[in-house]
Amino acid sequence: MGLLFAKLWSLFCNQEHKVIIVGLDNAGKTTILYQFLMNEVVHTSPTIGSNVEEIVVKNTHFLMWDIGGQESLRSSWNTYYSNTEFIILVVDSIDRERLSITKEELYRMLAHEDLRKAAVLIFANKQDMKGCMTAAEISKYLTLSSIKDHPWHIQSCCALTGEGLCQGLEWMTSRIGVR
Known part of the structure; x- marks a missing residue:
């Protein structure tokens, strides 16, 4: 009985969770993806289309789709939405x-x-830069408190150092199975 339970549990735990990584061009999406994957900074160039990588956190498999953020590509973001559990x-x-464009894109996605x-x-990336907005300022500007039908969390981070990224992933893993 214990072996059967263990096998079923491992099947359940190894389930893949689809994640899309979006944002305007030059926000740091690809840098974040590869920081998750290799724990190091890789030289990136603007993403045309998408990059996809599997990230495993505590037996949880995230299939992360890093989608190009240039204005010409944003209209195609919706082709990646099917079966997405996390944005x-x-x-x-x-x-x-x-930031106003980011807000428009966020609410278009949520609809x-x-x-x-x-x-x-x-x-809230690039927290290492002088004069950056805090996560609280960004939250207020994006009116995140008005989002009632989607669980959300804002996390300060620096893609170059990896600071704050683990806390974001921990929040995501804590959301699995909560609905």
């Missing part, structure tokens, strides 16, 4: 001028039928 929205904490059950992790 990671990466915000450039220095880029005050484009999409394929994402109605998705939880949202917002990474």
Whole structure:
């Protein structure tokens, strides 16, 4: 009986969870993905299309789709939405001028039928930069407190050092099975 339970448990635990990583161009999406994967900074160039990698955290498998954030690519984001459990929205904490665009894109995604059950992790990236907005400022600007139909969490981070990224992943793992 114990062996059967262990086998069933391992099947349950090794389930893959689809994650999309979105945000405007130059927010740090790809840097975050490869920081998760290799725990190091890799030289990146603008993502055309997507990168996909599997990240394993405490027996939890996340299939992470890093989607290009250039304006010309944002209209195709919805082709990645099917079966998505988590949205990671990466915000450039220095880029005050484009925060309104980030907000528009966030609420467009949250209104999409394929994402109605998705939880949202917002990474307030580039916290190491002088004059950056805090996570609280970004949260207020994006009116995150008005989001009632999606679990969400905002996390300060620095993609280059990895600071804050583990806390974001821990929040995601804590959401699995909670619905």
